[in-house]
Amino acid sequence: MHFLKSMVGRKIVMAVSGLMMVLFVVAHLLGNTSIFAGPNAINAYAMKLHELVPLLWSYRVVMIVMLSLHFFYGIQLTLENNKAKPQAYTVKKSLSATFAGKTMIWTGLILGAFLVYHLLQFTFQVTNPEISADRNLDPLGRPDVFHMVVLTFQKTLISLIYVAAMIALAFHLTHGIQSFFQTLGLNNDRTLPVIIKSGTVAAVIVFLGFIAIPIIIFVGILKG
Ligand code: HEM
Numbered sequence: 001m002h003f004l005k006s007m008v009g010r011k012i013v014m015a016v017s018g019l020m021m022v023l024f025v026v027a028h029l030l031g032n033t034s035i036f037a038g039p040n041a042i043n044a045y046a047m048k049l050h051e052l053v054p055l056l057w058s059y060r061v062v063m064i065v066m067l068s069l070h071f072f073y074g075i076q077l078t079l080e081n082n083k084a085k086p087q088a089y090t091v092k093k094s095l096s097a098t099f100a101g102k103t104m105i106w107t108g109l110i111l112g113a114f115l116v117y118h119l120l121q122f123t124f125q126v127t128n129p130e131i132s133a134d135r136n137l138d139p140l141g142r143p144d145v146f147h148m149v150v151l152t153f154q155k156t157l158i159s160l161i162y163v164a165a166m167i168a169l170a171f172h173l174t175h176g177i178q179s180f181f182q183t184l185g186l187n188n189d190r191t192l193p194v195i196i197k198s199g200t201v202a203a204v205i206v207f208l209g210f211i212a213i214p215i216i217i218f219v220g221i222l223k224g
Helices: 007-037 039-051 053-083 085-091 104-123 145-153 156-183 192-218
Strands: none
Touching: 007 039, 007 053, 007 156, 007 192, 039 053, 039 145, 053 104, 104 145, 104 156, 145 156, 145 192, 156 192
16 A cells, blocks of 8 residues: 555556556457458457457456556546645656656546547447447448448548557657656666657557558448
């Protein structure tokens, strides 16, 4: 309990929960790329995931806990930082003074809102029920995730929402990765430039990987 009351303790919780979510995002991106191999690949992949019920639910519970901790302490630390602004700035001037650093709370809230929308869309499939994968099975009787995703990103507004959310993700990740190393005390004058560069490069790769899907579908390269 004392650990969670201290600033350092809460920052470590933010760093660890953030890392778990980054690992999820990378795994999710790799899984999503199966869409480029066509309907069979992504429908088989989705089916496999859903068959691993105990594993799927254990990971979901862990992720819900991580997300809740990250959300709660993220808001709490931002409010505390804002109250003690002059001090906060002198302590971590180099990283927090960037655009990505100053907008962490906003990009985080945008991602939270995006996640709610995304889960309603692809997991619960309630936003566009007419193209729901669970209601439209493929010729092999599996939920047709391929057509659900393709028909979704043929809609302009939805594609725009995704690109906007991925921009927020890129900024959040850029600062988040740098902040992770700062919290663990791994940054010094020598490593800081390398950490800043690698964080930015990693965020750009994730960004490009995710927006490739709506863009390739929207411009008609990948069709249903
Ligand atoms: C173009 C980008 C994306 C596409 C095409 C996509 C696609 C999907 C699909 C099809 C599912 C449902 C999987 C299934 O139940 O069979 C899903 C679930 C999910 N997505 Fe995404 N996703 C994208 C971006 C993201 C991002 C950026 C995040 C996180 C910030 C994210 C977080 C999740 C989560 C948490 C789930 C629920 C996983 C579960 O069922 O436990 N997605 N996504």
